[in-house]
Amino acid sequence: MxxxxxxxxxxxxxxxxxxxxxxxxxxxxxxxxQRLVKVNMGTAMLTYTDGTLGAPFAQIEATNVGHRAVTISSLYIGFPDNKKMVVTSNDAFGKPDTRLPVELKDGSTAVLYMPYADIADTLHRAGLTGKVVLTPIAADTAGGLHRGAPWTTSADELMATARA
The missing domain is CATH 1.20.5 (Single alpha-helices involved in coiled-coils or other helix-helix interfaces)
Structure with a gap:
C-alpha cells in the first residue's frame, strides 16, 4: 500500500x-x-374576582431572542394587501401596553393589546369579509419587519367571541 x-x-x-x-x-x-425578534399573537382576557371573564383581547408580543439590543418602533396586525391595523394607545385591558418606541435587550418583551371587537370592526370597515389571514408584526427602528405566525379568522368569528 x-x-x-x-x-x-x-x-x-x-x-x-x-x-x-x-x-x-x-x-x-x-x-x-443580527437583530432577532420573535413575534407571537394570542388571546388575553381579564378574570374578575367573582370568576367572570372580561372581553377578549388579541395580545401581540415581541421578544428579543438575540444578543443585540433592538428598538421596536411599532407593533401592529398586518392585513392582506399590505394593510395594517395600528393602535396608538389602548390601556383598556387593565395592564398598560408597552410605550413605543422601546429598546428591547436580550430576553425583553414589548406587549400590545387589541380588543377583538375593534379588530372585527376594522375588518368590516375595510371590506374584508369571510376568512382573513392576520399577521402580527413588529417594526424596528433599523427598518426591519419581524413577523409572527399568521392567524386565520373572520370578523364574524371575532365578534361572536367578543360577545360570548
Missing part, C-alpha cells in the same frame, strides 16, 4: 473538516450579530 495516497486523502479530509467548522463558526457569528 502506498502511504502517500493515504496521507493525501487524510490531509484532504482534514482540510474539508476545517472548512466546514470555519463555515459553521462564521454563520454562528453572523447570526449572533
Amino acid at each position: 502506498d502511504w502517500t495516497i493515504l496521507k493525501d486523502v487524510l490531509l484532504a479530509l482534514l482540510a474539508v473538516y476545517g472548512a466546514v467548522l470555519s463555515t459553521i463558526n462564521w454563520r454562528n457569528a453572523a447570526r449572533k450579530d
Whole structure:
C-alpha cells in the first residue's frame, strides 16, 4: 500500500473538516450579530374576582431572542394587501401596553393589546369579509419587519367571541 495516497486523502479530509467548522463558526457569528425578534399573537382576557371573564383581547408580543439590543418602533396586525391595523394607545385591558418606541435587550418583551371587537370592526370597515389571514408584526427602528405566525379568522368569528 502506498502511504502517500493515504496521507493525501487524510490531509484532504482534514482540510474539508476545517472548512466546514470555519463555515459553521462564521454563520454562528453572523447570526449572533443580527437583530432577532420573535413575534407571537394570542388571546388575553381579564378574570374578575367573582370568576367572570372580561372581553377578549388579541395580545401581540415581541421578544428579543438575540444578543443585540433592538428598538421596536411599532407593533401592529398586518392585513392582506399590505394593510395594517395600528393602535396608538389602548390601556383598556387593565395592564398598560408597552410605550413605543422601546429598546428591547436580550430576553425583553414589548406587549400590545387589541380588543377583538375593534379588530372585527376594522375588518368590516375595510371590506374584508369571510376568512382573513392576520399577521402580527413588529417594526424596528433599523427598518426591519419581524413577523409572527399568521392567524386565520373572520370578523364574524371575532365578534361572536367578543360577545360570548
